[in-house]
Amino acid sequence: MKKEILIAQVILDHYHAKLDHLFDYLIPEYMQTLIQPGMRVTVPFGRNNRLTEAFVMTIKYRQKVDQPLKELAHISDDAYAMTATQIELVQWMKKSYLCRYIEGIRCFVPNNRTGKKRVLWVHCQLESDELAEQQMKMKRAPMQQKILEVLHDIRHAPLASLLKMTGASNGAVKALAAKGLITISEEIVRRNPFKDLLTTPYPEPILTDYQERAMLLIRGHWEKKPDTPVLLHGITGSGKTEIYLQLIKSTLEQQRDSILLVPEIALTPQMVQRFRGRFGDQVAVLHSHLSEGEKLDEWGRIHRGEAKIVIGPRSAIFAPCQNLGIIIIDEEHEHTYKSEQAPRYHATEIARQRCRLEKAQLLLGSATPSLESYHEAEHQKLLLVELKERAAGGCLPQVEVVDLRREAREGNRTLFSRSLIAALEHCLGKKHQAILLLNRRAFATLVMCPRCGYVAKCSQCDISMKWHRKEQVLKCHYCGQKESVPENCPECGELVSFQGAGTQKVEEGLQSLFPHHVVARMDQDVTRQKGSHQAILERFEAKKIDLLVGTQMIAKGLDFPNVTVVGILLADTSLNLPDFRAAEKTFQLMTQVAGRAGRGTQEGKVILQTFQPDHYAVHLSAIQDYHRFYHEEIQIRQRFLYPPFSRLIQVTFWSESEEAVAKAAYHSAAAIRFLLEKSGYGEHLEEVMEPGPALIAKIENRYRYTLLMKSVQIPYHIMRKTVKYLLMEGRDRYISPMVTVTIDPDPRFVG
Numbered sequence: 001m002k003k004e005i006l007i008a009q010v011i012l013d014h015y016h017a018k019l020d021h022l023f024d025y026l027i028p029e030y031m032q033t034l035i036q037p038g039m040r041v042t043v044p045f046g047r048n049n050r051l052t053e054a055f056v057m058t059i060k061y062r063q064k065v066d067q068p069l070k071e072l073a074h075i076s077d078d079a080y081a082m083t084a085t086q087i088e089l090v091q092w093m094k095k096s097y098l099c100r101y102i103e104g105i106r107c108f109v110p111n112n113r114t115g116k117k118r119v120l121w122v123h124c125q126l127e128s129d130e131l132a133e134q135q136m137k138m139k140r141a142p143m144q145q146k147i148l149e150v151l152h153d154i155r156h157a158p159l160a161s162l163l164k165m166t167g168a169s170n171g172a173v174k175a176l177a178a179k180g181l182i183t184i185s186e187e188i189v190r191r192n193p194f195k196d197l198l199t200t201p202y203p204e205p206i207l208t209d210y211q212e213r214a215m216l217l218i219r220g221h222w223e224k225k226p227d228t229p230v231l232l233h234g235i236t237g238s239g240k241t242e243i244y245l246q247l248i249k250s251t252l253e254q255q256r257d258s259i260l261l262v263p264e265i266a267l268t269p270q271m272v273q274r275f276r277g278r279f280g281d282q283v284a285v286l287h288s289h290l291s292e293g294e295k296l297d298e299w300g301r302i303h304r305g306e307a308k309i310v311i312g313p314r315s316a317i318f319a320p321c322q323n324l325g326i327i328i329i330d331e332e333h334e335h336t337y338k339s340e341q342a343p344r345y346h347a348t349e350i351a352r353q354r355c356r357l358e359k360a361q362l363l364l365g366s367a368t369p370s371l372e373s374y375h376e377a378e379h380q381k382l383l384l385v386e387l388k389e390r391a392a393g394g395c396l397p398q399v400e401v402v403d404l405r406r407e408a409r410e411g412n413r414t415l416f417s418r419s420l421i422a423a424l425e426h427c428l429g430k431k432h433q434a435i436l437l438l439n440r441r442a443f444a445t446l447v448m449c450p451r452c453g454y455v456a457k458c459s460q461c462d463i464s465m466k467w468h469r470k471e472q473v474l475k476c477h478y479c480g481q482k483e484s485v486p487e488n489c490p491e492c493g494e495l496v497s498f499q500g501a502g503t504q505k506v507e508e509g510l511q512s513l514f515p516h517h518v519v520a521r522m523d524q525d526v527t528r529q530k531g532s533h534q535a536i537l538e539r540f541e542a543k544k545i546d547l548l549v550g551t552q553m554i555a556k557g558l559d560f561p562n563v564t565v566v567g568i569l570l571a572d573t574s575l576n577l578p579d580f581r582a583a584e585k586t587f588q589l590m591t592q593v594a595g596r597a598g599r600g601t602q603e604g605k606v607i608l609q610t611f612q613p614d615h616y617a618v619h620l621s622a623i624q625d626y627h628r629f630y631h632e633e634i635q636i637r638q639r640f641l642y643p644p645f646s647r648l649i650q651v652t653f654w655s656e657s658e659e660a661v662a663k664a665a666y667h668s669a670a671a672i673r674f675l676l677e678k679s680g681y682g683e684h685l686e687e688v689m690e691p692g693p694a695l696i697a698k699i700e701n702r703y704r705y706t707l708l709m710k711s712v713q714i715p716y717h718i719m720r721k722t723v724k725y726l727l728m729e730g731r732d733r734y735i736s737p738m739v740t741v742t743i744d745p746d747p748r749f750v751g
């Protein structure tokens, strides 16, 4: 009989598709009591037995086989080990998002190559008489004398400061240490992302009636049904954050951890300020603007349980909390919760899985819940809790819809309607502030020929170039390519004109309308630099800015009571996108940005400019009636079988060869249909749609085709399995190696 041996199945820390499976390694005798699933190890790999990092997924006994197995070489730092839950989540992610193991693992395990930040301290314990005696002995070493003198006074100093103060070299310090006159110690310091953040206490208010009721409902519900998530639908300014604070406070009292997700980094500072104002240093942040070192140190604080509240955007859902009690997702409808890169996860889905596995509670909050979530609430899969009044006493702002067609007929072709100018004058006259939204960057969107219709396009991407006036260049917002601005049309020679408007143009227009007021702009161009959005928001809060212009970045979450006017310059930008969610996105954006006005005690006013005043998304957001919007929109979804009445999978094919990409798309569609037919779904093949060029048909010189599948009758897991089989395992047979394929399950952008 053959002997049983203990083996570890590992995933190599490597992104190569061919290495995306488990490898078996023998566990040497001495490691057997130490090793655990989730640990990071080093293994010999390949013909040269190169030492490679890997993660242990499982440990098991196996019959000894004739073919000899290689042995694990080394167990690495176990501080970064995955828990059993995390391993299970990685497996789940691989299956659900068709990603590689390592892509899932990398979400949980930080890159620890940065190491810890260490500071060296120098200490001196000499008494005065000893000092004098020693100094006598070192007449020839004036630097050493000086160091002793300085240290004798202050006793301790960081090495770097000591060298600066004395002008001495490292050698002199070492010499003193060698003589035993001073000692050197090492301190590990935390890289603190909050060092520049001003925290003021954020006291608990008396809850409003709605908040009080909401708290009772939520607590009562979770006592009975801890597994059912809550959807908190509260109008803008209704005080949802206070509910989050109170729920997290109870979680903290039970010694458990909380994760609070915000839709983008720009919203972290305001949230963090409130939470640190109440819970102090128990609050940690995790986001991509932290330095590697800061990230690692925050990760460590959470992992060790020193920080029990984590705030951050999407990726903070992977925070290493060891005793998770609650996850809260603020503005749950935001598309930023879906990752656009592998693994293409949705943070809410990860949250559901984590809550299920870790017995934690889940709360989704929004003033404009996604159709999917609200639909679930209607079908009792989520508990719906509503806040119908503003917390600080004010009411929702008045919204005036301005028909831009009429404005133009009456002779005003500028970006600023007469109503908007009047409202801004009134607002500034009262020393209030205003927010202006235009969901587009740059100065003008297009450079266009008024005679032949030529539009300047990026030569690598099939998309119009945007004019950036300050830099005097055309820029492609997809690949970043810059080109000079043509004066004449390259096709017909006519002088070109600049069409459309971006935030820069609004900024300049406003400045000339209101030369004595301060105008500032916040969009991706301005905030790419670390910390700059925070600086702008701080100035706005301190009332050093009167008019703030921005893209959707300024539309949500911000809470400034002195803002009484909001201008939406062009509601149509998002309405015209060829995406089945266009109306929903527009409604959400309009309602959210309108909600920035009148949050204090003064009344707010919103001017909504549009060419399509009769569109239901426009006029329902003008009266801020979520329920009616939901009922209109859900019927459309049902009629056309879009989510939540179906689940989608989108496959994108990329290649430098247009022929290859088209071929790949059509062959794949045909093969998927064939396989589905063989599995008995021949009657529903129309659920695999005709492939075609993507909405943006070319990016960075690569052509793009998309193939959309809509699972209604064909079960989703069957569809997903078929696609996976075809495009991953069988790809060599159907798709030319010149073509890249990405599979996006439950895509947020279709086209």
Ligand SMILES: Nc1ncnc2c1ncn2[C@@H]1O[C@H](COP(=O)(O)OP(=O)(O)OP(=O)(O)O)[C@@H](O)[C@H]1O
Binding pocket: 205, 206, 207, 208, 211, 234, 235, 236, 237, 238, 239, 240, 241, 242, 366, 367, 391, 392, 556, 557, 558, 559, 595, 599
């Ligand atoms: N119970 C309360 N009493 C007085 N003020 C309150 C109370 N609760 C919240 N507020 C204040 O009301 C304002 C709005 O609250 P908050 O920012 O939480 O709204 P919100 O529901 O998150 O809105 P939005 O969806 O628009 O971001 C804040 O200034 C907050 O301090």
Ligand SMILES: [Zn+2]
Binding pocket: 458, 459, 460, 461, 476, 477, 478, 479, 480, 481, 700
């Ligand atoms: Zn480009």
